[in-house]
Amino acid sequence: MKPKRLPADSTLYAEAIFREKDKYHRRRATMSFARKLEVLDRLINMRRHLPKLSR
Amino acid sequence: MGLIDSIRVLNNLKRRRVIRDYVLIGGVASTAYMEPVFTEDLDVIVMVDTDEEYIQLFQAVSGYSDGMEGMHHIIGGVPVQIFPTTVKPLYVDTLHDARRVRVGNLRVKVASPEHLVILALEAFRERDKLRIVALLPLTETNVLDDLIRRFDETKTLASRLDTLR
Numbered sequence: 555m556k557p558k559r560l561p562a563d564s565t566l567y568a569e570a571i572f573r574e575k576d577k578y579h580r581r582r583a584t585m586s587f588a589r590k591l592e593v594l595d596r597l598i599n600m601r602r603h604l605p606k607l608s609r
Numbered sequence: 610m611g612l613i614d615s616i617r618v619l620n621n622l623k624r625r626r627v628i629r630d631y632v633l634i635g636g637v638a639s640t641a642y643m644e645p646v647f648t649e650d651l652d653v654i655v656m657v658d659t660d661e662e663y664i665q666l667f668q669a670v671s672g673y674s675d676g677m678e679g680m681h682h683i684i685g686g687v688p689v690q691i692f693p694t695t696v697k698p699l700y701v702d703t704l705h706d707a708r709r710v711r712v713g714n715l716r717v718k719v720a721s722p723e724h725l726v727i728l729a730l731e732a733f734r735e736r737d738k739l740r741i742v743a744l745l746p747l748t749e750t751n752v753l754d755d756l757i758r759r760f761d762e763t764k765t766l767a768s769r770l771d772t773l774r
Contacts, residue, residue, distance in 0.1 A: 582644045587719075588613065588712045593645040594637065595611035598687065601649065 612637060614685030615651050616717050618673060627669045630656040632707040632718040634692075634728055636740070641710050641719045643743045646736070650681060650688040654700045654720075663693040699727065699760040722747040727756045730766040741773050 560566055582593075622628045632638075636648025657663045670691065674682035681688035694700045707718035720728070722744045729737035729744075757766050 579644055583642075587641050587710050590640045590645045591612040591616075591637070591712060594640060594648065595613075597645070597647050598611070598649060601647075 610686030612687055615687045616715055618684045628655050632704045632720055634720045638719045639725050639740050642722050642747050650690055652690050654692045654704055656704055657693045723753045723756055730769050733769055
């Protein structure tokens with residue numbers, strides 16, 4: 555069966571994206587403290603390479 | 610080298626009785642309860658009874674650190690700022706009511722969400738406001754209100770909190 559196309563004004567895709575994004579952030583908030591510290595370490599190590607606004 | 614190494618060194622200092630007790634505060638401690646937020650240093654409250662004891666501890670920790678960056682000790686490659694409990698009664702309470710968190714095979718004390726909120730209310734920079742908003746759902750309202758009643762020396766914390774509730 556050929557899948558039906560969603561109408562152009564459908565918000566289903568956007569809603570799914572936000573639902574998934576919400577799940578992702580909830581997973582990140584509930585992962586172990588050790589894993590969170592590893593994430594922070596990566597951010598600290600990357601700080602020199604982060605883009606900065608020129609003044 | 611990283612935050613886990615810093616915590617390992619701090620735990621070793623506690624085992625060697627250089628540090629009597631300590632608790633993590635600030636961005637790293639907040640991360641125990643919420644999504645990781647970028648922070649460059651590790652903030653720690655240490656238990657001391659007098660300023661002399663703090664100076665001794667500060668110098669002793671210098672012996673175990675990789676160097677200094679301003680008032681930060683570089684421990685495990687991470688800048689660590691050490692605040693003594695003699696600064697204010699809120700710090701003593703933060704240490705007293707700390708939660709124990711596991712980091713792999715290490716154990717570390719982390720400030721409660723209510724204490725992290727009141728400490729962030731004191732600093733109240735833009736990043737502190739974001740942290741407060743993220744931590745508020747995890748706090749017990751009566752505990753937080755009680756902390757503000759006991760420790761709001763400037764009488765500004767309650768109104769600051771109201772702007773974010």
